[in-house]
Amino acid sequence: MTDEPPLEALPDDWQRALVLVAHPDDIEYGPAAAVATWTAAGRDVRYVLATSGEAGIAGLPPEEAGPLRETEQRRAAEAVGVSVVEFLGHPDGRLTEGLELRRSLAAAIRRHHPELVVTVHFGETWTPPEVAPGYWNSADHRALGRSVLDAVGDAANEWIFPELADQEPWRGVRWVAVATPVGVTHVVDVEDAVERAVASLLEHRRYLAALSDDPVEEQARRQVELATAPSPRSGGRRVAGFRLYAG
Secondary structure, three states: OOOOOOOEEOOOOOOEEEEEEOOOOOOOOOOHHHHHHHHHOOOEEEEEEOOOOOOOOOOOOHHHHHHHHHHHHHHHHHHOOOOOEEEOOOOOOOOOOOHHHHHHHHHHHHHHOOOEEEEEOOOOEOOOOOOOOOOEOOHHHHHHHHHHHHHHHHHHOOOOOHHHOOOOOOOOOOEEEEEOOOOOOEEEEOOOOHHHHHHHHHOOHHHHHHHOOOOHHHHHHHHHHHHOOOOHHHOOOOEEEEEEEEO
16 A cells, blocks of 8 residues: 555647657657557657667667667557657767757757657666665766757747748647656556557567577566556556656
8 A cells, every 4th residue: 555646647638749769769668658558549659769879789880780770660669550750860879968959859849749748767867866876877868858858948939949940830849748767747557558568679679689688578578567567556557657747
């Protein structure tokens, strides 16, 4: 039993979501089960990735890894009903929180007109600050997440990036949902989407094979089950957890 109140359901009165992340596999390690739930309900979900993940496979040169990982990401998206996938071409492992990244993210928001923007955890560690030792989050995740929050405002303002004048400002973002293991405020029930999320992560076969000697099928299922772990605050059902911000 817990004295904490049940977690609130993420608002669902929207039609289009844009998922903005740093690398191929970020979505599949995080909110893919929620994406599968949304697309099954007829929602329009699109992916934009800042990099192609070209620095992510040990022993495989970036010029080979980048195209491979883009292909894996497109297949992973198809597994959860997403057909629009864009790569912005920023250098993997070298994302910097600043104007260049904000500009390209704001331009993506203007192109796709989302009501909901989704990104992944950008806190300093993957554990609450009082838990030590913590697991340090990557520089790319930290830079990307904060830049997403800024870019939502940038996309709505016609004066911050006048060089984007050929794209009409977009003021329609109502929420930003950060898929996170800490500080969750809202959840999506994904009880019926776990298998599709596992299938989505399995499309990153070459990447998973480089991470561990464990069979990729075991890695994918273990990670998705961890990301959707039920709790007393979710009524014992599998959920994807988010921290929600107003758009």
